[in-house]
Amino acid sequence: MESNIVIRPCTTLDEFTQCIELQKAVWGDSDRELVPQHIFVVAVKTGGQVFGAYDGDRLVGYLLAMVGVKEKRVFIHSHMTGVHPEYQNYGIGKRLKLAQRDDAIARGIDLIEWTFDPLKLRNAYFNIVRLGAIIRTYLPNVYGQTSSHLDRGMPTDRFVAEWWITSPRVQNILAGQPYAPSANCQRVYVPAQEQTIDGQSELRQRFQTLFAQGSAVTWLEVQSGGIEYLLEPWAN
Incomplete structure (x- = not known):
């Protein structure tokens, strides 16, 4: 299936409407929480990206x-990446x-x-192991309560993934060379089963401290039965 998929920019109103319909299938958001068409238009017209x-x-x-600026550095903030449930696990997300x-x-x-949910372990594996992103920011309940079935009524705590796309680390990981963490790295275990609000709160405190x-x-x-996040000192 993957060989039949074409990745290209989306630029028309009809294509943006298709993105909104797909948003419903992937996240299950209510109509009031859907990213509207004009946001896609603004993103493209101001240097952002919409790929289909x-x-x-x-x-x-x-x-x-979208494009962002932080401490005089221009960066890309990737707001949404989604693949239809019927097409997941075919490498389409990575190609995007x-x-x-x-x-x-x-x-x-x-x-x-x-941003991504620290409790969504498959997503974490994709972001860190397959792409090479690092995380050093934890945002508590950043979006408030949502209607998405993926959040299950929990606070929307999120990691901020930093993908330094020209770094040797990322280049090596994308070339298939696994990263070798230091022997004395710290580990935080997260079980695969659904977390409670109390469990989420404990992880929030642990990560924010580290x-x-x-x-x-x-x-x-x-x-x-779960994963371990590995943490090391990171100076830059």
Whole structure:
């Protein structure tokens, strides 16, 4: 299936409407929480990115990103990346991210950021192990309560993934060379079963403490019944 998928920019109102319909299928958001069409228009017109994954004429995945500025550095904030449930596990999400990376590099941008739920372990594996992102920021309940079935009524705590797209670390990981964390790295175990609010609160406190001490999540290991986030000192 993957060989039939074409990744290309989305630029028309009809294509943006398809993205909104796909948003419903992927996240299950209520109409009031859907990202509206005009945001896609503004993103494209102000230097952001909208990429679509197409199986023939059918949109099966998309990526929406905006341009940001932080401490005089221009970066890309990747707001949404989603693939239709029928097309997941075929590498489409990674192809969308690589298209995003290629476009950013061509424009002289070296950092792409996005948020993700620390409790979504498959997503964490994709972001850290397959793409090479690091994490050193934990945002509590950043979006408030949502209608998405993925959040299950929990506080929307999020990691901020930093993808330094021209760094040797990322280049090596994308080339298939696993990262080797230091032997004395710190580990935080997260079980695969659904977490309670109390469990989420404990993890929030643990990560915020470690990040305040200058550590970053640099790798992830799959363990029996869950994963371990691996953290090391990160100076730059």
